[in-house]
Amino acid sequence: MNIKKQFKEGLITNNPVLVQQIGMCATMAITTSLFNGLGMGLSVLIILTCCNVVVSAIRKIIPEEIRLAIFVVVIAGFVTIVDLLLQAFIPALSSALGVFIPLIVVNCIIIGRAEAFCQKNTVGASFFDGIFQGLGYTCVLLIMSIVRELLGKGTFGGGLIDVTEGLRFTLDGSGAGIKIFSGEYGAKILTMPFGGFLTLGVLIAVMQYALKKSARKKELAAKAAKEEKEVEE
Amino acid sequence: MLFNIISISLGAILINNFIFSQFLGCCPFLGCSNKTDTAFGMGVAVIFVMGMASAICWLIDTYILVPLGLAFLETLAFILIIAALVQLVEMFLKKSVPSLYSALGIYLPLITTNCAVLGVVLLNVQNHYNFIESVVYGITGGIGFLLAIVLFASVRERVQFADYPECFEGFPICLVSAALVALAFMGFSGMQIF
Amino acid sequence: MNKVIKLTVVLFLICAIVSAVLGAVNEVTKGPIETQQREKTEKAYKAVLPYADSFTEIDPAAYVAYKSTINKISVADNGAGYVVETTFSGAQGSITMAVGIDSDMRCAGISIIKHSETSGLGEVAASSSERGVSFRKSFIGKDETITVHDIDAITGATITSKAVAGAVANVINAVKALG
Numbered sequence: 001m002n003i004k005k006q007f008k009e010g011l012i013t014n015n016p017v018l019v020q021q022i023g024m025c026a027t028m029a030i031t032t033s034l035f036n037g038l039g040m041g042l043s044v045l046i047i048l049t050c051c052n053v054v055v056s057a058i059r060k061i062i063p064e065e066i067r068l069a070i071f072v073v074v075i076a077g078f079v080t081i082v083d084l085l086l087q088a089f090i091p092a093l094s095s096a097l098g099v100f101i102p103l104i105v106v107n108c109i110i111i112g113r114a115e116a117f118c119q120k121n122t123v124g125a126s127f128f129d130g131i132f133q134g135l136g137y138t139c140v141l142l143i144m145s146i147v148r149e150l151l152g153k154g155t156f157g158g159g160l161i162d163v164t165e166g167l168r169f170t171l172d173g174s175g176a177g178i179k180i181f182s183g184e185y186g187a188k189i190l191t192m193p194f195g196g197f198l199t200l201g202v203l204i205a206v207m208q209y210a211l212k213k214s215a216r217k218k219e220l221a222a223k224a225a226k227e228e229k230e231v232e233e
Numbered sequence: 234m235l236f237n238i239i240s241i242s243l244g245a246i247l248i249n250n251f252i253f254s255q256f257l258g259c260c261p262f263l264g265c266s267n268k269t270d271t272a273f274g275m276g277v278a279v280i281f282v283m284g285m286a287s288a289i290c291w292l293i294d295t296y297i298l299v300p301l302g303l304a305f306l307e308t309l310a311f312i313l314i315i316a317a318l319v320q321l322v323e324m325f326l327k328k329s330v331p332s333l334y335s336a337l338g339i340y341l342p343l344i345t346t347n348c349a350v351l352g353v354v355l356l357n358v359q360n361h362y363n364f365i366e367s368v369v370y371g372i373t374g375g376i377g378f379l380l381a382i383v384l385f386a387s388v389r390e391r392v393q394f395a396d397y398p399e400c401f402e403g404f405p406i407c408l409v410s411a412a413l414v415a416l417a418f419m420g421f422s423g424m425q426i427f
Numbered sequence: 428m429n430k431v432i433k434l435t436v437v438l439f440l441i442c443a444i445v446s447a448v449l450g451a452v453n454e455v456t457k458g459p460i461e462t463q464q465r466e467k468t469e470k471a472y473k474a475v476l477p478y479a480d481s482f483t484e485i486d487p488a489a490y491v492a493y494k495s496t497i498n499k500i501s502v503a504d505n506g507a508g509y510v511v512e513t514t515f516s517g518a519q520g521s522i523t524m525a526v527g528i529d530s531d532m533r534c535a536g537i538s539i540i541k542h543s544e545t546s547g548l549g550e551v552a553a554s555s556s557e558r559g560v561s562f563r564k565s566f567i568g569k570d571e572t573i574t575v576h577d578i579d580a581i582t583g584a585t586i587t588s589k590a591v592a593g594a595v596a597n598v599i600n601a602v603k604a605l606g
Contacts, residue, residue: 029256201408
């Protein structure tokens, strides 16, 4: 299978959030700091990859009629494992993301990939699909977090980076981030629910603009090539 | 007790609205809000399932999972209960209340993956609500969802006639208008019963 | 009919496998989760009542009149005072807070454990920013007559500030009622 194509699909042309427009609840809810965004993105990436591999491994032995129920059980299993591990070893992330970790179960990305991709493809392809789709999701979360945090609070890397005693990474979510400008001048509204909807809306609009532009370019190029051919003839 | 219930209801409907302040149930919210009447159908179906799910999940959690020390199976158990419940409700309505079934039927299967439903049962556990509080939270959370989706659907019907940049076509303009409705809901955020 | 049985068996088997795996993971993580939570509580308690060493929980029957707002009262074993865990409604939902009360029935410190206040405004009350710290410090030494005017209230988060002040007054009254 062509990994390169899958990579491009996951990150750009078939990005789960920007193009397929699924899994938006968490995208808008938790992207208020880089710490949350990165944590959520990586959690989804891990769960998605594991589920993809398991689903495609058992795809031939599960009966057609109850496949969705089985997918849900497998997904819920992995989500609970990640939830328990986070509670035990990165409690700050667990409390910051709260109910959105168990809610990955109903995140349409995972069940959607299981149904649309893993059912028909080999374990290897599903593994890469999980990684790239997960990366695509993580990238969107990162962009949203960085934009909302920077414009809303004037910091970069909140919770994850601490610069008071030299640059270091904090896994307990205590770092204040790099201060770009004083939080008093930040558009605080961007860190509120309003900002979640608005940022995602604008991000998808930018994506649509870019996709349309590249499609038009291709069209023009094809047209030009065709005309050239006609002239030659 | 009564005070508690009023404060939970007011919180779930207005102040901590499931969609506009907690972001639970955004997928059906954005997907099913093209027309006011579909939005209304979806909202009613959600109230129904959220109330039932809160009650049943509370009972199962309190009397089966917690006493057996199986609290770690909560997420798995809840999602299965919700899926089974939705199926049961669907079959029951089909046989005994066909008129309601024909109105809600198409929305019911969609509700299984509505994160507001799983969200409400998980929040019930997290907030240590008792049985009555859980059911009230479930139902009023559903009412909050209904309010949000109906209001938003009527906004969206107007937006269709608006003149916006081409690249905002479809989802983006929908999200931007949702942002403005969320802004309106922020006005409730200072409300409190003393 | 045979098919139904087969489907049930397959579904049941998969559920059983998943549950078994979860059980195993739970065994591994149970210890660390408990330690984390205990450490967190202890740290929060010591932060609000600095001279305390260890704590003993008081029987809830002793403060039954305050049951709706107070979750837990613990007394410091060395007589430094009490730590009370209280839940009350803030601007955006409930706030859970630990309040230290010294032996003179004055507030020794507060720490917000859980909240859902508006980020950027009410959130400041719980944050580790300079503003949040000075807000919480302004409660130290206050008695049950505390109002929002006695503290360094947060601009733009009047309701949160008021709610926290009211909760501290309520906690001191509850501890006084213990006798």
